[in-house]
Amino acid sequence: MKHTISLGLLLCLLWWILSGFAKPLLFSLGAISVVFTLWLAHRMDVIDHESHPIHLSWRLVAYWGRLVREIVVSNLQVLGVILSPRSNKIEPHFLEVRIHQPSALGKVILANSITLTPGTVSVDLDDDRLLVHALTRETGQAVREGQLDAMVPGDVEEVAA
Amino acid sequence: MMLAAAGVAVLVAMGLAMVRAFLGPTVYDRILAVNSFGTKTVLLITLLGAMAGRADYFDLALLYALINFIATIALMRYAGSGELSREEGEDA
Amino acid sequence: MSLAEGVAGLLLISGSVLLVVAGVGIVRFPHFYTRLHAAGVIDTLAAGLFLAGIGVLFGATLGTVKLLMIFVFLLFTSPTACHALARSAWLAGLREPAATIENAEDSKSAGEPR
Structure with a gap:
């Protein structure tokens, strides 16, 4: 129920931002579409802590801050590789790492972050073993050392039970 | 002026993505190129909005980003299995 | 030219340069998995x-809020699409001849949050 209300509020805000209208008729149309979307989501049974993780929003914001820095750094590394005239700067390799996220949500966040960072793409996830493709030794370094793994908020699994 | 320059850059990048889409060699290369092409289209539409000075274009860009994502997933499914619909439980 | 226009121009031009360079990368890189990067x-x-450049304008x-939403949406979908591509290519048996598979099992796990 908590998640349904939170999702409803989010949808109202979204509708208002996207339309920018405040007339009664349009407002009621918006309300109808919000209720319809909630009903659809309920019917699909997708409203839960995973699709709508309100419990960790603030920790995630801090995590995103660090992720942005990672992304910028690795972007510059990949650009350097593209622009380098010699082709031997590319050393593609696959990395198989063990990840330490106990919950499915934590695994998803980690794998998505690794993919989002240019220079590393998560290819396959099997239980706690993640297969990562890295462009060079340099870009693969952060994954090899498990830096992102340690950065994912630790309270992800608490509510997942 | 700078908007026009940025637009030319987007078009050049789109052309490069098209080259990759034609060269292939695997179907995954082509899907990647098409997906990348779609992202650039989103950027081009927002640029058009900035040129026209109207924020309405951004709605179109958002919609295009949505369609682009769904199209990529659908294309990949089609490339993988040759069909777009799968019965429940069949998905391994 | 106002300050906002100058900042916007700078952001747009650097974004344009990145776009073209990355486009060159997509054409130039030797194999599918490397092109993903x-x-x-x-x-x-x-x-x-x-999007930041246009937002400054x-x-x-x-309109700026909408641009932010487009960006957040891209950040959520692009790794999903990218991973789905890489995974289906991997499962379909596409391998990169030059790449080695390295097992970084016991490299590091210190500094864990819990």
Whole structure:
């Protein structure tokens, strides 16, 4: 129920931002579409802590801050590789790492972050073993050392039970 | 002026993505190129909005980003299995 | 030219440069898995700079909020699409001849949050 209300509020805000209208008729149309979307989501049974993780929003914001820095750094590394005239700067390799996220949500966040960072793409996830493709030794370094793994908020699994 | 320059850059990048889409060699290369092409289209539409000075274009860009994502997933499914619909439980 | 226009121009031009360079990468890189990385540059930094530049032009309006939403949406979908591509290519048996598979099992796990 908590998640349904939170999702409803989010949808109202979204509708208002996207339309920018405040007339009664349009407002009621918006309300109808919000209720319809909630009903659809309920019917699909997708409203839960995973699709709508309100419990960790603030920790995630801090995590995103660090992720942005990672992304910028690795972007510059990949650009350097593209622009380098010699082709031997590319050393593609696959990395198989063990990840330490106990919950499915934590695994998803980690794998998505690794993919989002240019220079590393998560290819396959099997239980706690993640297969990562890295462009060079340099870009693969952060994954090899498990830096992102340690950065994912630790309270992800608490509510997942 | 700078908007026009940025637009030319987007078009050049789109052309490069098209080259990759034609060269292939695997179907995954082509899907990647098409997906990348779609992202650039989103950027081009927002640029058009900035040129026209109207924020309405951004709605179109958002919609295009949505369609682009769904199209990529659908294309990949089609490339993988040759069909777009799968019965429940069949998905391994 | 006002300050906002100057900043916007700077962001747009650097975004444009990134776009073209990443486009070159998509054409130039030797194998599918390596091309994924070049496409990743477009989805993250280039798109971010572009949308930030246009956002500066529009100032604090509803349009800027929409641009932010486009960016957040790209950040959520692009790794999903990218991973789905890489995984289906992997499962379909596409391998990169030059690449080695390295097992980094016991490299490091210190500094864990729990």
